[in-house]
Amino acid sequence: MESSSWPDHLPSDRRRAIDELVKGRDLTRQLRDLVHSNNNNNNNNTNAAVSSLNQDLVLNILNSFTNSLSILKRSYGESDEVSQVPTDPTHFTWDADVAVKSEDSEGSSKTTSTIKDRRGCYKRRKCSDSITKETSTLTDDGHAWRKYGQKVILNAKYPRNYFRCTHKHDQGCQATKQVQQIEENPPLYRSIYYGHHTCKNLLKASQLLLDSTSKDQSSMISFGNIPIADKQNHPFFSSFSSSVKQEYRDELPPSDHHNDPSSSSDHHYLLPPHDDQLTTLLSSDHGEVISGGNSSCSSLDMEVIAVESVNFEDDILQYVF
DNA sequence: GAGATTTGACCCGT
DNA sequence: ACGGGTCAAATCTC
Incomplete structure (x- = not known):
């Protein structure tokens, strides 16, 4: 059990919460396996849609547990071992390279309690694991994005726009992208995608x-x-x-x-x-x-x-x- | 009123 | 110190 490896400095109630999350996740895994084996035994068309929904539901629950554990661990500066435990090889893998906000308000580096003090609240994104697309038009990737920032970039003619997935808060989706116009005539736009969508549209x-x-x-x-x-x-x-x-x-x-x-x-x-x-x-x-x-x-x-x-x-x- | 955008401030890596 | 990424209050839009 991963919970046995929690560091001693974690408050006991926090540790118990994590233990409960781990337990919930493990139970959900068992449920997933059960659903999966049922699916294999019921291959007719009428059950296919229901089976698919069941699987989605289970995976969403599993994803919630995994993400919650990741957040809790990150908020204590832990390595993200929990998030790296695969819930499913093709679904909901958490991208460790994407900047992840810590909700922690008790961080040891915190010296003041002002609202504006956000020290330790995020990590700068690494350059790896990004996909860059350059297009003559602003293209849609099928996802709903919400703009959260715009910056003037040094030596760049046009500002860079920052977008996060609309479902960041309701589904914990960590995908972000940056869009910047790089040429005017003809218009050329560079979109850089970070992270993977774990949300469901x-x-x-x-x-x-x-x-x-x-x-x-x-x-x-x-x-x-x-x-x-x-x-x-x-x-x-x-x-x-x-x-x-x-x-x-x-x-x-x-x-x-x-x-x-x-x-x-x-x-x-x-x-x-x-x-x-x-x-x-x-x-x-x-x-x-x-x-x-x-x-x-x-x-x-x-x-x-x-x-x-x-x-x-x-x-x-x-x-x- | 809910949700999206704007924008100045804050934080971190280099 | 600076540049870039993100936050969050204020503002806007529907």
Whole structure:
């Protein structure tokens, strides 16, 4: 049991909490194995969806335990041995290289208790384990991002924008990305992704289930039956659109990214700048139109392949990241 | 009112 | 000391 290796300086109640988390995690593992063996014995189609949901549920619970343990250990400056215990080889692995905030307010280095004192609250990110993409348009990767910072970078013409996964707090997803315009003419954007998404995009998931019952010819994941005007009001699209709106306002030159009705076409859905990302999203989901018809984005092709092969973030990550 | 963005301050690595 | 990454209060948007 890992709990026996906890250092003595941990307060006993904290140690008991960790012990309980470890116990919960181990029990969940047993449940996972049980679900898995049941799945192997029930291979008919009617049970497949339920089995998949069961597995997702178990993995989410397991992930919560693992992440909680990681946070607790990190808050005491422990090496992250708990997080490195694989919960599942293909799901929810915690990226140790991603900066992780410590919620600890009792750190030994703390000398004052002012709200502003955040010493020890984060670690600088290592340069490793990042994926860089350079695109002529701001592309969507299928995830909801929330901007949390912007910095002027030395010797850089344009500021760097910092995004974290929207589900950082509700699902503990540690994925972040940086987006920076590096050229204006033609526009070129560099996106650097750090960490892996451990969140589940529930809206996308539910849409997948819906689409599996009402196949339309070209879309693996289809929003195509929603009129374009209604897409703005659709919960997914409205939240997505608002989540990236500012990104475009910040990064695109103010003059050249507003509506160009002449350039709109039936399939490409060319839209105002913040909707340009929506365009890519729609395109990716349809698996047929890429970034307004741009044919030079091989990385985007990879995204489409991933979406077509389906199964949300994990599969996308395997291809894109 | 909830959630997203802005932006100055803070913290850490070099 | 400086540059870059993140926090969090204030502000904005829907």
